Amino acid sequence: MQLDNLQLKMEKKIDQKFTPLKELGEFGLINHLTKDVIIHQPNTVKGIGDDAAVLDTGTVYQVITTDLLAEGIHFNLVYTPLKHLGYKAVAVNLSDICAMNAKPKQITVALAISSKFSVEHLNELYSGIKLACQKYGVDLIGGDTTSSLTGLTICITAIGEVEKDKVTYRNGAKNTNLLCVSGNVGAAYLGLQILERERKLFEKEGITQPDFGNYTYLIERQLKPEPRTDIVKWLEEKNIVPTAMIDISDGLSSEILHICKSSNTGCRIYQEKIPLHEQTADFAEEVNMHPINAALNGGEDYELLFTVDIKHYEALLQNDQIRIIGHITEQVEGTNLVLENNEFVNLASGGWNALN
Amino acid sequence: MQLDNLQLKMEKKIDQKFTPLKELGEFGLINHLTKDVIIHQPNTVKGIGDDAAVLDTGTVYQVITTDLLAEGIHFNLVYTPLKHLGYKAVAVNLSDICAMNAKPKQITVALAISSKFSVEHLNELYSGIKLACQKYGVDLIGGDTTSSLTGLTICITAIGEVEKDKVTYRNGAKNTNLLCVSGNVGAAYLGLQILERERKLFEKEGITQPDFGNYTYLIERQLKPEPRTDIVKWLEEKNIVPTAMIDISDGLSSEILHICKSSNTGCRIYQEKIPLHEQTADFAEEVNMHPINAALNGGEDYELLFTVDIKHYEALLQNDQIRIIGHITEQVEGTNLVLENNEFVNLASGGWNALN
Numbered sequence: 001m002q003l004d005n006l007q008l009k010m011e012k013k014i015d016q017k018f019t020p021l022k023e024l025g026e027f028g029l030i031n032h033l034t035k036d037v038i039i040h041q042p043n044t045v046k047g048i049g050d051d052a053a054v055l056d057t058g059t060v061y062q063v064i065t066t067d068l069l070a071e072g073i074h075f076n077l078v079y080t081p082l083k084h085l086g087y088k089a090v091a092v093n094l095s096d097i098c099a100m101n102a103k104p105k106q107i108t109v110a111l112a113i114s115s116k117f118s119v120e121h122l123n124e125l126y127s128g129i130k131l132a133c134q135k136y137g138v139d140l141i142g143g144d145t146t147s148s149l150t151g152l153t154i155c156i157t158a159i160g161e162v163e164k165d166k167v168t169y170r171n172g173a174k175n176t177n178l179l180c181v182s183g184n185v186g187a188a189y190l191g192l193q194i195l196e197r198e199r200k201l202f203e204k205e206g207i208t209q210p211d212f213g214n215y216t217y218l219i220e221r222q223l224k225p226e227p228r229t230d231i232v233k234w235l236e237e238k239n240i241v242p243t244a245m246i247d248i249s250d251g252l253s254s255e256i257l258h259i260c261k262s263s264n265t266g267c268r269i270y271q272e273k274i275p276l277h278e279q280t281a282d283f284a285e286e287v288n289m290h291p292i293n294a295a296l297n298g299g300e301d302y303e304l305l306f307t308v309d310i311k312h313y314e315a316l317l318q319n320d321q322i323r324i325i326g327h328i329t330e331q332v333e334g335t336n337l338v339l340e341n342n343e344f345v346n347l348a349s350g351g352w353n354a355l356n
Numbered sequence: 357m358q359l360d361n362l363q364l365k366m367e368k369k370i371d372q373k374f375t376p377l378k379e380l381g382e383f384g385l386i387n388h389l390t391k392d393v394i395i396h397q398p399n400t401v402k403g404i405g406d407d408a409a410v411l412d413t414g415t416v417y418q419v420i421t422t423d424l425l426a427e428g429i430h431f432n433l434v435y436t437p438l439k440h441l442g443y444k445a446v447a448v449n450l451s452d453i454c455a456m457n458a459k460p461k462q463i464t465v466a467l468a469i470s471s472k473f474s475v476e477h478l479n480e481l482y483s484g485i486k487l488a489c490q491k492y493g494v495d496l497i498g499g500d501t502t503s504s505l506t507g508l509t510i511c512i513t514a515i516g517e518v519e520k521d522k523v524t525y526r527n528g529a530k531n532t533n534l535l536c537v538s539g540n541v542g543a544a545y546l547g548l549q550i551l552e553r554e555r556k557l558f559e560k561e562g563i564t565q566p567d568f569g570n571y572t573y574l575i576e577r578q579l580k581p582e583p584r585t586d587i588v589k590w591l592e593e594k595n596i597v598p599t600a601m602i603d604i605s606d607g608l609s610s611e612i613l614h615i616c617k618s619s620n621t622g623c624r625i626y627q628e629k630i631p632l633h634e635q636t637a638d639f640a641e642e643v644n645m646h647p648i649n650a651a652l653n654g655g656e657d658y659e660l661l662f663t664v665d666i667k668h669y670e671a672l673l674q675n676d677q678i679r680i681i682g683h684i685t686e687q688v689e690g691t692n693l694v695l696e697n698n699e700f701v702n703l704a705s706g707g708w709n710a711l712n
Contacts, residue, residue, distance in 0.1 A: 018474030030501050032475065033482045040493045041461045053497035055462065055515070057413035066498060066513055068466040072505040105397045106411065110424040110511050118374030119388065126389045137396045141409035142422060144511075145386050147377075149428040153504070155466050155511035157422055159411070 050169050051099035051246060052160070061167050063160045065096035071151035078202065079195040079210070082121055084223040085154070086128025092249065093158035094136055094227035095302040099247035100169075101232055102162035106139045110155040112148035125154075136229060166241050168306070173244040173263035177307040177328040180242075182231045182321055184275040185252050186291055189298025190283045191215070191222030217279045225302040231321065232304075238315050242306035253296040253347050255305045257335060263307075266333040269326030269347075271340050296337075296347075406525050407455035407603060408516070417523050419516045421452035427507035434558065435551040435566070438477055440579040441510070442484025448605065449514035450492055450583035451658040455603035456525075457588055458518035462495045466511040468504035481510075492585060522597050524662070529600040529619035533663040533684040536598075538587045538677055540631040541608050542647055545654025546639045547571070547578030573635045581658040587677065588660075594671050598662035609652040609703050611661045613691060619663075622689040625682030625703075627696050652693075652703075 024032055034048045045061060046054035052065035069075060069089050077085075090107060097104040109129060113122070133140050138158075173179075198210035212219050228247075235242065244263055246255045252274070260267050274295050284291035307328055308316065316322055326338075335347040380388055390404045401417060402410035408421035425431060425445050433441075446463060453460040465485060469478070489496050494514075529535075554566035568575050584603075591598065600619055602611045608630070616623050630651050640647035663684055664672065672678055682694075691703040 018476045021469065021471065021473060021475060021478070024475060026501065029475070029478070033478060033501070034496065037486065037496050038490065039495050040489075041495045044462060044495045044497055047495060047497040048499070053462070053464070055497075057418065058415055062413065062418075064462075064464060064498060064513075064515070066464040066466045066500050066511070068468055068500045068502055068509070068511055070468045070502060070504045070509070073468070073503045106400060106409070106420075108409065108420060108422040108513060110422045112424055112426045112429070112509055113377065115377065117377060119377060119380060119385070120374045122377070122385070122389060130393065133396075134394065139395050139397045139400045139403060140390065140393050141400055141403040141411075142420065143404070144422050144424045145382065145389070146424055146426060147429045148426045148509070150506045153424070153426070153468055153509050153511075155422070155424055155500075155509075157420075157464060157513040159420070 046169065051096040052102070054100070054167060060161050061102070061164050063097055063100040063102045063162060063167070064157065065093055066155065066157045067093050067096070068153065068155040070153050076199065077152070078199050080223060082124035083128035083131070086125040087132045087224055089154045089156050090129055090132035090138070091225050091227050092302060093156045094132070094138065094229065095225070095247040095249070097158050097160035098227050098229055098232050098304060099245050100160065100162060101166050101235070101242060101245055102160035103229065103232065104136055104138050104158055104160045104227070106141045106159040107133065108141060108157045109143040111143070111145050112153040113145070114148050114150055114152070117152065136227065166236070168242045168245040169262070170244050170246050170259050171262035173259050173265050173307040173328045175265060175328055175330050176310050177243050178310055178313060178316065178324050179256070179267055179269060179305070179307055179326045179328060180316060180322050180324050181248070181252065181275060181303055181305050182228050183301070183303045184277045184280065185248060185301045185303060186280045186294035186298045187218050187221040187277050188225060188300040188302075189294045190280055191218035191220070192300070193287070194218060194283070195222060215279050215283050217277060218283060222300065225300065227302060228304045234319055238312075240308055240312050240315060242308050245304060245306035248301040248303045248305055249299060251297045251299040252301070252305065253350070254299075257348060259305065259307065260328075260331075260335050263328070264331050266329040266331050266335055267326060267347075268329055268333070268336045268338060270338045273323060273325040275323040275325075402525070407452040408458070410456070410523060416517050417458070417520050419453055419456040419458045419518060419523070420513065421449055422511065422513045423449050423452070424509065424511040426509050432555065433508070434555050436579060438480035439484035439487070442481040443488045443580055445510045445512050446485055446488035446494070447581050447583050448658060449512045450488070450494065450585065451581070451603040451605070453514050453516035454583050454585055454588050454660060455601050456516065456518060457522050457591070457598060457601055458516035459585065459588065460492055460494050460514055460516045460583070462497045462515040463489065464497060464513045465499040467499070467501050468509040469501070470504050470506055470508070473508065492583065522592070524598045524601040525618070526600050526602050526615050527618035529615050529621050529663040529684045531621060531684055531686050532666050533599050534666055534669060534672065534680050535612070535623055535625060535661070535663055535682045535684060536672060536678050536680050537604070537608065537631060537659055537661050538584050539657070539659045540633045540636065541604060541657045541659060542636045542650030542654045543574050543577040543633050544581060544656040544658075545650045546636055547574035547576070548656070549643070550574060550639070551578060571635050571639050573633060574639060578656065581656065583658060584660045590675060596664055596668050596671060598664050601660060601662035604657040604659045604661055605655060607653045607655040608657070608661065609706070610655075613704055615661065615663065616684070616691050619684070620687050622685040622687050622691050623682060623703075624685055624689070624692045624694060626694045629679060629681040631679040631681075
């Protein structure tokens, strides 16, 4: 931190040839930047590397997660109403809290906004933020509101609580555990495809009233995801503590691989067991896509993927919002998807992509 | 949240005439957006409205604060080395924790970065983040790294702890309390003026080695502020609990007014008591500015401003890093600055600006 050598040269540096960020990828980059992070505080139980960090506050564990949404990257305001954006920004953070088997309690909201936005726009955004807070009993306790040169950035930090013996990481899956998913998967991704289709019509032909056909469920899944606090509550009522859990933000396949890699296991999941909404199946057929692609690769479902001891098999059958899609295996068996024709494909290689 | 009426019209909306954000100002906007926020959680002790939120975790209070820094608004990469930027982004958040009389423990870091940045740039940024964490014994426990279409945005959330009977808000100042400030004020603002001057030379004449003359302290105060954890620690050792505290981010005058408004008091501060570094006085003279302007309006000092019971007068004199600049009065007496010629000017009206 020598100031003597300070030079006005940032712009020049940027012109030079350095390693592009995309060469490492998101997970590689995070790993690279944080691999030498040192923990000093005795109450830091878990730092970087799960859906949320874990702090020991005495009688319970506190879980903390942060997500940043940037205009043009995570959302397009042409088809994302600001109220929905505010709601979704909260929901995706609460989903990370759920993924630790915890209950969300508080959030902070930091905004950077350019001068193209008005007070009325922010009223809309905040009405969605407050609606999500109200629905999930979460307190908006602070934040920051500042200018930006371009567009809108929202950074939300969510805080939750979980009993110490119930916190669930990604790395606890064991051989023979059942692999479960809540709700259904693939719908949010297809909702985005419809919104993109309508955006193009809007830009080409000026049609401002989009035609969603019979696919309003898909749109709703994209624009208004809900964190599965109900699943966390149900598991608690049934005294079921998952051995591993993650929320589905990047796609079912990617999340299964996270659990298997963290837990040093393999898995076997069955194509026919993967829960699809009927609109997911219908729209995939309409656009000649195999719905399993949307389900495995799509992302933004914000459902919970978790593993449980096989002794809970009967209990799990009672909840029609939970589907057992396969089981955990020894690591040497690999991460397998069993197709309807009994063929095995490796999840890690994305072999099902050929189904298109 | 009716999806049926969803229209692709955001861009159109933006073109319409709505209330510009600047009409409300930063504090007015935050107040407008959060005035109807409801608290649901029994462990939320203090929400929006202080330097940090306060949660009851059982034996101690936890304090939480979030700050977002946007390129082009809060920093200019032409003269801000990325390592310093990372360090400063952490420091300003830890300063908010100090302002609650608390000790910083953990941070999360969310980044949005455009493709103009390389892995090497992020290494620099993170080296500053990690250096600040190491110096202050703070754990980097999580975050988010994502793309942006333009520039760099950093959102940091800091978490700290304070014994329940020592948490210090803005609203506890009482008549006759001493008004104290740590370190010195105005230097960071003048450092920014020098950096801006050198940037203009760089852009006009291509001079890449800036000339800071004898003002390296001013530059350092701008580029590498330090949170005053030492003051919080000293107050604890001396069993002094301030009645009100705030950190100086927007300028001494603005922060004094925050304390007086929150506490329903007035104040009297003395121009001659305001602590200035000799470089602050020298550079102000060089550019024909009254140093009191930099001190009162400048901002980014990240010093602590606090009020204490008059019984601690003798103890405070022992610490050469703390200066008593005046005292709290009844509200009816107003918020007064006593000039060296014994003239009274109203802080709220910015009357000292005429000193230029």
